[in-house]
Amino acid sequence: MIDQIKNKVTNADINGSSSNSNKASLEAAKVKVQKVDSSSASNGSDNNKVTKFISKERIKEMAKEPPIDKASTTRIKNAIANGSYPLDLDKIADALYDAYKELKD
Structure with missing residues (x-):
């Protein structure tokens, strides 16, 4: 049987002991998120532009x-x-x- 990730995280939090590798991976993930956030903030002017992929005529x-x-x-x-x-x-x-049985019910 396979343990769910949720159970492992919950058990680590309940026991109050999580391994150092888990803490290190959490810190690394936070750093990556911060890097992504800062890079997207610097390119904020590009994110505000809307491009048209399909013209209104083609939609019609x-x-x-x-x-x-x-x-x-x-x-x-x-x-x-x-x-x-x-x-x-x-x-x-x-x-x-099956369709016949549904109609009969």
Whole structure:
């Protein structure tokens, strides 16, 4: 069985004894966080800029299109027409039976 990290941290806090390596790793993590915070503060002017990845016109075009991958749809349709699409009849039957049971309840 695998112990959860939460339990180890809680047990160390309850016992009042945590290893020196844990304290050292916590201090190192704090230093890294401070470094990240200071570097992001120096680049604060860049963070305030907003860039546009998609134009409003493209968003309108996308809203008109159906949310379907046409290439995948045609590939699946062709596979079904050719008889090469794998069908698991047991899964289909189970799903239909589950749907039937839901409707009956």
